[in-house]
Amino acid sequence: MDLSNKMFSEIPMVFSYHWNLGNINWLMTAWTTWAHAVAFVGLFKIMDCRKETLIWAFLLWPISGIGITVGAHRLWSHRSYSAALPVRVFLMLCNSIANQGSILHWARDHRVHHKHSETDADPHNAMRGFFFAHMGWLLLKKHPEVIRAGKELDFSDLHEDPVVMFQKKLDPWFALYMCFVFPAQIAVRFWGENFWTAFFVAGGLRYVYVLHCTFLVNSAAHLYGDHPYDIMSHPAENPYVSFFAIGEGWHNWHHKYPFDYATSEFGISSQFNPSKLFIDMLAAVGLVWGRKRGTAAWDMGRARRERDRKAGVPLPKPVSRPWEATAVKGGIEIVHWKPTAGVKRVRKV
Template sequence: MDLSHKMFSEIPSVIRHHGNAGNINWLMTTYSAWAHVVALVGVFKIMDCSKETLMWAFLLWPISGLGITVGAHRLWSHRSYSASFPVRVFLMLCNSIANQGSILHWARDHRVHHKHSETDADPHNAMRGFFFAHIGWLFLKKNPEVIRAGKELDFSDLHEDPVVMFQRMLDPWFALYMCFVFPAQIAVKFWGENFWPAFFVAGGLRYVYVLHCTFLVNSAAHLHGDHPYDVLSYPSENPYVSFFAIGEGWHNWHHKYPFDYATSEFGISSQYNPSKLFIDVLAAVGLVWGRKRGTAACEMGMVRRDRDREAGVPLPKPAPRPWKAHAAVKHD
């Protein structure tokens, strides 16, 4: 389960197994390999870039991240707040720079993930290990249970949003352009950067970095951290993931109260969550509204917990996590 030498050493045998079984999604595997090669070239092109291009690449981390956290996740997947048309267009553009699939595709998989978390119907079931939850799930054809679960959910709200459907109509070419070419064109036009260094660094290297920052929410935040809100839930509170994913690491709270626009109990002063701050700023100027919170439900749960404790009702205790139980048996 953990990110370990054993996990890496078993990857070749796992690849052979799925290859022989015909489970590999060759299109996604080929694309992912290409993207990582582009990112690797970007590493060697860093010294060829101006400081303006490097700053631009750095700024594209939170810019593209907002398209995932504030857009695809909190707005379109969970409908945790409402946004005006200009905000939705802006978030769609940021989401396209992030290039993690269309909003429709992303939100569909995420809703299935929440309804069937840590089961065979979960697209990135963390019970299959860190590598699978992080990126391996993209390399394989979807489990039939994932497909079945997706057919049972309602996505009509996404189909009725013209911004979502506009992006879907142009997928994947618009996202590929916004992710790789657009950042380079900005660098060329505004400070005279050469196209290819900007393409590889502000485009490819930045893209793969943000991609893995997002994937940490599926892997690390489901396997490592504290569980103060729901001890029976695998998703955890992980401040390190929150840093890389600009506020999405407070995952035990989020899976307990998925409708909460903040995806965390506290504000920016207590928990690193720039995505919440961004939504709050937009709300202050009237561009978003209807922000939902889980704090009232949490307070009711705490009252119920205290009442049960006074009545002698024991708190629920989770079974040992599979990877911890395995480690304990191995140690014995």
């Protein structure tokens, strides 16, 4: 379900269900718990930090962020533009600081997500609720349909990219070093910070913060916002998510035109999108080329929608979320909701 008190109150029930079925991914659960514990320690270390370390941790937010948005997402997952080798190497390093799995793994899951969005084959299917889409999908074993769908797609372009495969060969040790140790070493070397203070703040706390910024694209941007481009698509235009995810919140446009390098209709002056600006800056100096846009397709789609409106053709309506589908029978409201499998609840109205 969506973000609510009820969602939190029913997490134990859902956990118990998956525990009994043996669905829990214990390795990822342990890792996620450890990372959040490190971030929690980092919160108490903030007051011990030098101001340079706090600035460094803040800068690592967009630095690691573009490794996901400009790199793993727009370049390697969607091939929405082409980049020179130095750019690909730089983005790989930024992506390693983000430490959200290898580029190969990230792009594989994301391509499956787009091809089978909000179905059982979607790795973070938002039809299963906010918490599952946000981070619950990492704590459970993959649905069999996700595994099947992943085997059907072609990832040869990723395997042929030496930058992607270099990172994959060193996974996870290189990413762990770049995420936690490297930021601390920079702080120690250049302004004499205590290693462990920088480790917990610029490493752990910053890591978990960026992690949740990315998670919001899968959860909040699939549940809250406007749908000006595709009324049948649940992914939405969410400016708040776009702020935290440095431009990735314009999700209705992105799911309509996933090949668009900007992932938004407008430029930086109208829609907050630092990732697009960064790509445009690289293009201006010849390090990026072949930027793809969906604006021409949208112009044709908008004209067709306007013709239908004038002809009196009603707009289609999207399918309700599982927890939104209700029916009233004999004074009883039957709520069909499947946080696990086959759960049907009733309440008096």
